[in-house]
Each structure stands twice: as C-alpha cells, then as structure tokens.
Amino acid sequence: MIDLEQSEVIPDMWKDVFDSEDIRFCFNCGSCISVCPASNASPPLLIRRLARLVLLGLEDELLDEDTPWSCVSCSRCEEVCPMGVRPFELGLAIRRWQVRNDETRIPPSIVELYKEGYTQPVSKAVALRASVGLGELPTIDKYPEMLKGYQDMLMATDVVSNNDYMFKG
C-alpha cells in the first residue's frame, strides 16, 4: 500500500528514473500485470505499482523494492501496454536507478563480464565441449589486446568507473 502521508515525495523523480515521457500516460489499467509471469511471485512484481511509485516520486519506497529484479524479461507487458509506457524497459530503468543510488544493488555478474567477458565459463568448458566433439571457441581471453580494449571501454562507463574498486584485481 502506498502511504503518501508517511512518505517523502521527490518532485520530478520520474525524469531521473526513466528516459521517457511516456510513463506519464500509465493509467494503472493492469494489462502489464495480467500477462506477467513474475506477478505470480511472492512478493508479486506489479509493474503498474512501480510506475506509480516513480510518478509519485516516492524515493525510499522505490529504493527498497526488490520486485523489479524478478522480471523474466519476456516483454509481454511491453506488447500489451495500451499507452506505450514500455513497462519492461521501465523495470530495467528502475534497476539502473537503484544501482546508481545504492552500490549494493550492482549485479555481481557485471564484474564477471568485465573480467572474463561471459556469465558462464565459456572458455573453461573444454571437457564438456570435447565430449560432444567440439573444440575451443575464439573467446576474448585468447585475444589479450581485445580483452584489454573491452575493459578500457567499460572503464569509461559510469557504473564501472564509479565503482572501480570492484572491477580491479
């Protein structure tokens, strides 16, 4: 439940969260929720409620929300939204806003990507690959200059440069 009496309201917070004016047209119809697999989770992912928190500027409530992270990325909400709010992308934008404001929200997987380029041990699955008759792939670790270039590129982005201690070493 949203308690406006008890909450601090940040005017225009939505502009900082989502790079889209279309969010203002959300009229809470719930189409997004009706097609959302993660609306079956407990607590449920209720995208229209998240849109409300963003539009009302309820910073503390939005920072505390874990539910944007339970999205399966199926994008059905994006398909059915009658107002073009792009709810799936709103969910990702909320995650990014949380990451910008709370470093404990940074997904550990991005450190793996920075260091190795992959979310799975692509270059280490040699035995499994050999068992089905496949050799090694031209993974980025086999091209040290490319890996350095990839890391230099990422080091120029905010999430990596602002939290560089996580990525070095």
Added chain:
Amino acid sequence: MSKYGLFLGCNTPALRPDVEHAIRKSMPQLGVDLVDLPGFVCCPAFGTFPSADEDAQLATNAWNLSLGEAEGLDLAVQCGSCYSSLSMGSHLLKDPKKLTRTNELLAKGGRSFKGESKVRHMMDVLYNDVGVDKISKTITKSLKGLHGIVQFPCHTLYPSEVVGFEPDKGPPHVLPDLLEALGATVEHYSLEYQCCGGAGGFHKADAPAAHNFLKSKLDAIKTETKADFIVVSCITCLMWMDVQQKPLSEAGEETYNIPVFDYNQLLALCLGAPAEQVAAISTINRDAVIEKIK
C-alpha cells in the same frame, strides 16, 4: 549460400554445447554458412549491464555487432536472451545520440559500429532464408509418427516492434511450421503461448512460484496432448523445461518426463548427425524419441 556470424552467447557453448554442434552440423547442409566471431562477449544478458548502466549495455551490444559488421555479416543467434538483447540494442542505437555516445566508448576499445549489422534468430534464418520446402526435401530421416508441441521463445515474439520474424500478423506459426517440415505432428493446447518462466529473476525471487508456473504448462501438455516431446528454440527454455521436470516430479504426485529438444537438434538428427554429438546432454532421457527418428 547465405553467410552469418555465429553468435553463441554464454549458456549454449558452456552448458549445452550439443546444441551448438547441432547448429554447426545442420545449417551448412541447408546452405547457411556460419562464421565464428573472435573476441565475442556476453550479449549482455538483461540481468547484467542493462540492469546497471545503459552506456555499458549499448557499448557491449555494439561490441558484438561490430564483430559481424567488420566482416560484412549479420549475426545468427539461437539463445532468446541474446537475440532480444542484441535486437533491443540495435533498436536503441537507431537514436543518433546513443550511437554517437556508444562509438565514443567503442573507440576506447579500438572498435566502431555504424549500425549496419543486423540480428537474426536461427528460426528466422531457417524459415525466411532456407524455407520449409528446402528443409523437407533435404532431410534424410523424419519425425513421422511423433507428436510434438512447441515452446515459443518469448524473446522472439515480444515486443513485436523490436523483435520477431513471423511472416504475418496473428498467432505465431514459424516454429510449428518448421517442426511440421520434419514430419512431426504438431499439437496445440491451452497454455501454448505461456512463458516457460525460466529466465531472469523469477525463480531466484520465488522458486516454488516459478515451479508452479511451469507445472501448469506441463500439466496442460500432459492432459491436452499426446506430445512425445517439446521443441524450443531458446537455450533458457531448453534448460529450464528439461532440468525442472525432475524436481517437480519429486515434489508432487505427478511424474513429468517429457523430452525437450532444441529445434536444431531435431533438424540435425533428421539430417543424419550422430546423437552423441548433437543431442547428448539432457536431464530427461530422450532416447525413446531419438530411436524413432528414421
């Protein structure tokens, strides 16, 4: 002969390389040449940079796309998440400001991206480049007598403004048509369009709910169809639907043991490829189906 950069992502080459081998064995036999992309990285998956920093997301998308572009190639992708992430990146990079910013970042890694290389799903290439007639005429074995149901990868359907390759509006039929081209009888059922529930953070947030979500789908398949197998064309659908049937069976009274195949695995088997290379890794035993492919 058409030619594509083969973008494999992370899960397929690391966890299900038999699917990769099925792709490598089947596509060239149908006139599709696949070229490896040295220095490729994670697409990036939606739970990574897209959830942390849009600059890093688009730069990583563009890094991968630029590997194809430098060779004058579009990318062919099987994984639904990779396909969706790269398609979303391409879509967002139509914004000149975002493309300029992305190129500033790429330059630090010695690369650039013009926005020319496109992203194609393996089903798209098979249906729209190769065609079901050529597939039917080229296969040497068939799924005749076997009943299958399809699991549509959400990432290939939604949002239709950004992804997709169905030839017309209305219910999707590319995957069922491709399966029929192998001689199988395709059955339809009530929860056909429901997501498998396996991607993203749903099962991490609430595993029992994610299991129940899949159970509802499997129950519908069992009660409404005579399916001998499920066919997917997404590595996440494949692994989730294959791996989770065992814990679901152990948790309740119902037993679930429906074999799950990637489309390219069935295609490769129908082209005569050995199962120990193209359909070797699974939790649910698939031998009964493989033995009937003649």
